Amino acid sequence: xxxxxxxVRSGATAARGTHKAARAPQRQARRVAARAAAAAEDVxxxxxxxxxxxxxxxxxxxxxxxxxxxxxxxxxxxxAGQISNHLLFMLASGEVFGAEQPIALQxxxxxxxxxxxxxxAMELEDSxxxxxxxxxxxxxxxxxxxxxxWALLIGAKPRGPGMERSDLLDLNGQIFVEQGKALNDVxxxxxxxxxxxxxxxxxxxxxxxxxPDLPKxxxxxxxxxxxxxxxxxMAIQSGYFYDRITNxxxxxxxxxxxxxxxxxxxxxxxxxxxxxxRTWLEEDFTPKIQTRGGALIKKWGRSSAASTAVxxxxxxxxxxxxxxEGDWFSMAVISDGNPYPGVPDGxxxxxxxxxxxxxxxxxxxxxxxxxxxxxxxxxIAASVDELSKEKGxxxxxxxxxxxxxxxxxxxxxxxxxxxxx
Numbered sequence: 001x002x003x004x005x006x007x008v009r010s011g012a013t014a015a016r017g018t019h020k021a022a023r024a025p026q027r028q029a030r031r032v033a034a035r036a037a038a039a040a041e042d043v044x045x046x047x048x049x050x051x052x053x054x055x056x057x058x059x060x061x062x063x064x065x066x067x068x069x070x071x072x073x074x075x076x077x078x079x080a081g082q083i084s085n086h087l088l089f090m091l092a093s094g095e096v097f098g099a100e101q102p103i104a105l106q107x108x109x110x111x112x113x114x115x116x117x118x119x120x121a122m123e124l125e126d127s128x129x130x131x132x133x134x135x136x137x138x139x140x141x142x143x144x145x146x147x148x149x150w151a152l153l154i155g156a157k158p159r160g161p162g163m164e165r166s167d168l169l170d171l172n173g174q175i176f177v178e179q180g181k182a183l184n185d186v187x188x189x190x191x192x193x194x195x196x197x198x199x200x201x202x203x204x205x206x207x208x209x210x211x212p213d214l215p216k217x218x219x220x221x222x223x224x225x226x227x228x229x230x231x232x233x234m235a236i237q238s239g240y241f242y243d244r245i246t247n248x249x250x251x252x253x254x255x256x257x258x259x260x261x262x263x264x265x266x267x268x269x270x271x272x273x274x275x276x277x278r279t280w281l282e283e284d285f286t287p288k289i290q291t292r293g294g295a296l297i298k299k300w301g302r303s304s305a306a307s308t309a310v311x312x313x314x315x316x317x318x319x320x321x322x323x324x325e326g327d328w329f330s331m332a333v334i335s336d337g338n339p340y341p342g343v344p345d346g347x348x349x350x351x352x353x354x355x356x357x358x359x360x361x362x363x364x365x366x367x368x369x370x371x372x373x374x375x376x377x378x379x380i381a382a383s384v385d386e387l388s389k390e391k392g393x394x395x396x397x398x399x400x401x402x403x404x405x406x407x408x409x410x411x412x413x414x415x416x417x418x419x420x421x
Contacts, residue, residue, distance in 0.1 A: 053125050054135050064102065071102040071133050073188070075148040077179065078155025078197065079107035079137070080116035082302075086309035087152070088120065092129040096313045097320060104134035108144040108155070141182035148187045152312060153179060153207070156197025166393045166407050169202060173397040176203045180210030187211075192359055193219045194315060196308065201253050201332050202390040204348040208334055209399040217360070221332035223250040223258070223350040224318075225304070225311035229292045230260040233285055234267060238275050244268045249352040249369075250330040251376075252383025253390075258350070259379040260289040264369050282375065322357040328364045329353055339366040342380050346402070347387045 074091060078084055084107075090096055091103060105124070109117040117137040124135055138144045145151060156172045176195070183191060191214060195204040200221040208219035227250050235242035247266045251259035262281040265272040273281060288295075296304050318329040332350035335343055340363075343349055352364040371377070391398075393407035 054121075065100070067100050069098075069101050071104055072097065072149040073104045073106060073134075073147050074150045074152065075106040075108060075145050075187075076152045076154060077108040077141070077144075078153075080109045080113040080120055081154060082305035083154050083196065083308050083312070084120070086306050087154075087312055088124065089127065089129075090309065090313050092124060092127065092132040094129075094131045096316050099131075102131045102133045105132065105136070106144045106146070106148060107135065107137045108139065108141055109137065110139055110155075114139065141179050142186055145179075145182050145191075146186040148183070148191050150316070151179075151183060151187060151191055151193045152196065153193065153203075154196040154312075156203065165409050169199060169390060169393045169409075170397070172197065172199070172203055173206045173394045176207040177210045177397050180207035183207070184211035184213050187214065189214065190359075191218060192319065194222060194312065195220070196222045196312060198254065199390060201348040201350070201387055202394055204332065205334070205346075205391065206394055206397050208348075210397075212399060216334045216336070219334060219348070220315070221254060221348050221350070222308075222312060222315055223254050223330045223332050224315040225308055226250040226254065226258055226260065226289060226292075226350075227330040228307070228311055228314065230262075230265075230285075230289050233288055234262070234265065234272060234276065237280065237285070238267050238272075240267055240275075245272075246324075246327045247352075248330070249328065250350045251380050252350055253387050254332065254350070255383075255386065256290040257379075257383040257386045258290055259376065259383055260286055261376060262286075263373045263376045264352075286379075318353075319355050319359050319361060320357055321355070323354040327354075329355075331361065333361070333363075338363055340369075341366070341371055342377060343384060344388075347384070347391065349384070349387065 076084055076088065076091075079088065088105065088107075091105065094101065097103060107117055107120065121135055121137055124132060136144060153176070156175065157168070175197070183193065193204075193207065193211075193214070195207060197203055204219050204221040208214075208216045211219075227248050230248050230250065231242045231245040234240075234245045234248070238245075245265065245267055246269075247264055249259075249261040249264060251261055262272045262276075262278075262285060267275040276285075293304055315329075315331065318331075323329065329352070330350050331353045332348050333353070335347045335349040335351070336345040338345070338349070338351060340351065343351070352369070353361040354364060355361045389407070389409050391402070392405040393409055395401040395405035
């Protein structure tokens, strides 16, 4: 299979020259190693081909605006899927990274979706986004992830009829072993990795361990859709618009054991439980958020692709925009060194985060939170237990497996979110 490439050589290329030259020896070494690995696996590394308008070579007179930043490279897996069909156009328009941030999209699909990827490229081409400087499409992650500054890993296999959860954990885990190794070989050394393909928490743990040369704090699993859903339901019940709902945390796994934390949430600056009442929050609100995905499917007959794309955009914006003072956002990250009682190291666990807008984050200090609430402690413990069991099922895919780990998932207690299985 030949990877189709569409590339514009923008005026930003010259500006990147000095920086690239400094990184050239390290990058070349990674490429040599990656090509050797690809050859060993019989991966096609044939010459890249360009397509349509993105092959156009800009003349010296065609300069980009002086206010534009250096072009960033964003790799997206599952690029021919429904979520990407919404997300890619948000990325290309400047809605996510900003109106002065040129972008190069590097889109990963499969042999089966190869023609669909060309169709995606054609739509991007027809949309005339000035900020979209390059597009590449292909099926080899070692090519598509090359020099990526961001990797949005959306693609994963769905759960088939009769498939046990442990089997799907292993099947998708193998995908993220491969993609983690590819990122380690060829991506930017500060690449930010957002994993959406489910089970996203455990897939993130697998991916991060198979990319040991990248900072583990750069690997995140998406729980922002759950946070957005929680804010919406609090707004409906309280009578306040959702921009008055702050300090909402999703703790734990992206499953029905997730913990939408109303204990620390605020509505118009006041404790949420003082505005709404704790009984509704425990008995109605919590299960409604945990099962919202399934409820949507029953109404519409399809999964929540559009709102998932919006939440990915929100996730990224929260990292490239300073967090409003006193607030935070939810993101599942590697739990090593976290300050929260009851949350062990060695998991990918959703927790409250803040950012200065430079792409990095820090966890909210424990002293700013009420972690002594018995209800909250019990629910967090249940999610810890589930993620620990999932980790046991994929121990063979981890670079640092725990001695004696076993797969003890209760197949009858199905906690994965409907439509994301």
